[in-house]
Amino acid sequence: MPQTQRNDDIELRLLIEAIYLKYSYDFRDYSGASIKRRVHHALRQFECKTISALQERVLHDPTAFMQLLQFLTIPVSEMFRDPEHFLAIRQEVVPVLKTYPSLKIWIAGCSTGEEVYSMAILLREEGLLDRTIIYATDINPRSLEKARQGIFSLENVRAYTQNYQKSGGQRSFAEYYTAAYDYAIFDKTLRENVTFADHSLATDSVFSETHLISCRNVLIYFNKNLQNRAFGLFHESLCHRGFLMLGSKETLDFSDYSKQFAPLLKQERIYRKL
Amino acid sequence: MNDITVASSPLRPVDAVVVGASAGGVEALLAIFEGLGPDFGLPIIVVLHLPDAHRSQLAEVFARRLALRVKEATDKEPISPGTLYFAAPGYHLSVEGDYSFSFSQEARVHYSRPAIDYLFESAADAYQHRLAAILLTGANQDGAQGLYTVKQRGGVTIVQDPQEALVATMPQAALDRIKPDYILPLRGIGRLLCELERIEC
Numbered sequence: 001m002p003q004t005q006r007n008d009d010i011e012l013r014l015l016i017e018a019i020y021l022k023y024s025y026d027f028r029d030y031s032g033a034s035i036k037r038r039v040h041h042a043l044r045q046f047e048c049k050t051i052s053a054l055q056e057r058v059l060h061d062p063t064a065f066m067q068l069l070q071f072l073t074i075p076v077s078e079m080f081r082d083p084e085h086f087l088a089i090r091q092e093v094v095p096v097l098k099t100y101p102s103l104k105i106w107i108a109g110c111s112t113g114e115e116v117y118s119m120a121i122l123l124r125e126e127g128l129l130d131r132t133i134i135y136a137t138d139i140n141p142r143s144l145e146k147a148r149q150g151i152f153s154l155e156n157v158r159a160y161t162q163n164y165q166k167s168g169g170q171r172s173f174a175e176y177y178t179a180a181y182d183y184a185i186f187d188k189t190l191r192e193n194v195t196f197a198d199h200s201l202a203t204d205s206v207f208s209e210t211h212l213i214s215c216r217n218v219l220i221y222f223n224k225n226l227q228n229r230a231f232g233l234f235h236e237s238l239c240h241r242g243f244l245m246l247g248s249k250e251t252l253d254f255s256d257y258s259k260q261f262a263p264l265l266k267q268e269r270i271y272r273k274l
Numbered sequence: 275m276n277d278i279t280v281a282s283s284p285l286r287p288v289d290a291v292v293v294g295a296s297a298g299g300v301e302a303l304l305a306i307f308e309g310l311g312p313d314f315g316l317p318i319i320v321v322l323h324l325p326d327a328h329r330s331q332l333a334e335v336f337a338r339r340l341a342l343r344v345k346e347a348t349d350k351e352p353i354s355p356g357t358l359y360f361a362a363p364g365y366h367l368s369v370e371g372d373y374s375f376s377f378s379q380e381a382r383v384h385y386s387r388p389a390i391d392y393l394f395e396s397a398a399d400a401y402q403h404r405l406a407a408i409l410l411t412g413a414n415q416d417g418a419q420g421l422y423t424v425k426q427r428g429g430v431t432i433v434q435d436p437q438e439a440l441v442a443t444m445p446q447a448a449l450d451r452i453k454p455d456y457i458l459p460l461r462g463i464g465r466l467l468c469e470l471e472r473i474e475c
Contacts, residue, residue: 009399031370031376031378032370032371032376032399033368033369033370033376033378033392033395033399034366034378034380036399037380037395038380074379074380076379076380217379219349220365220376220378221378223370224350224374227350249348249349249362249364249365250349251349251350253348254350254352
């Protein structure tokens with residue numbers, strides 16, 4: 001006989017199902033432990049006693065859902081995060097990218113845009129940005145809007161500056177932004193070739209052929225099923241020998257696609273499609 | 275032997291052991307694990323707070339000193355018996371319902387990522403009463419909430435005797451929150467681990 005579930009777990013499942021049915025956001029295959037913590041965190045902010053109460057609010061009030069979505073997605077990001085990863089792109093990947101007359105790059109789960117601006121700066125310094133189209137996608141419209149604006153707190157940008165220098169940056173990082181009060185407004189020409197778009201790795205399909213896909217610290221929030229779905233999309237989108245970049249603790253090892261990509265640099269989580 | 279044991283009922287069987295430690299944790303962990311042989315049958319999952327740069331060598335350091343199989347936990351990895359896992363630097367480590375690991379980068383808890391609370395709470399959800407949780411020396415409050423959840427689910431709770439701990443804050447914070455099954459010095463915790471394994475299944 002199956003073990004009876006705790007109320008909390010039943011309510012969590014019902015909430016996730018309700019969100020999917022009502023708003024088409026699919027969290028059903030997200031890793032359970034983290035989503036549970038985030039919903040509990042939201043409960044306190046919403047001052048709801050139970051997940052069922054939160055479900056009622058969210059089901060009848062789209063604004064409340066948009067607020068909840070901010071808890072369900074994790075906008076933790078930085079520019080040139082793991083500088084050695086970006087150094088490896090410069091040294092090992094850029095020489096190959098330079099052989100293409102035009103480039104398409106997909107940054108999946110771009111959150112508030114830190115990875116997008118990092119990639120754009122790197123490409124500009126390598127003389128590739130003008131012939132590149134970057135698709136930057138996320139499920140959270142508010143994050144996408146922030147990414148589009150390209151305004152980051154000056155305090156964070158100081159930390160990014162160190163990352164940038166360690167990543168093989170060739171200029172002064174301050175050349176890429178204008179400081180205004182406590183904010184750094186990034187050079188808008190960096191995003192001239194960037195298309196920001198709403199796209200879900202859980203429910204949407206491939207929209208373009210690409211040469212490089214960067215999806216960093218997104219897949220850790222997915223269970224194995226959903227990871228497989230995402231890897232499937234990446235495999236379909238990438239051209240022959242296309243590049244896949246993952247977060248520093250993410251791996252293809254436990255997925256169905258481990259045999260369909262080969263690590264170019266295992267430590268830096270850079271793979272090529274076979 | 276003046277081990278302080280507050281448990282009234284016999285030791286209950288468990289499927290996994292989770293351990294949290296902070297300041298002074300390396301020595302404390304070595305002390306409780308050094309008596310375990312290579313055939314120790316339970317998985318042991320550890321969150322140890324350390325400055326980012328020092329953490330990644332943990333598995334290697336412990337592998338050299340212990341008879342156990344030691345490795346850094348990997349996202350989505352199924353948890354194997356007889357292995358000592360360390361949480362990776364910069365990521366919270368959780369146990370999923372299918373007994374695999376998952377990583378996340380939610381905000382720090384008690385200035386810590388990985389956080390002991392996140393490991394303990396998720397492991398309590400996954401293993402329910404078949405879990406032992408051990409909280410050792412440390413200078414913050416992490417782990418008290420997690421230990422509370424383990425106790426609620428009927429798991430075995432063990433706190434290092436604050437008198438003996440290098441830094442008493444963390445075990446004391448747990449004792450202020452719950453009455454654990456055991457309050458023991460390190461040597462006693464080592465012996466308890468051996469007993470936990472013997473009554474497995």
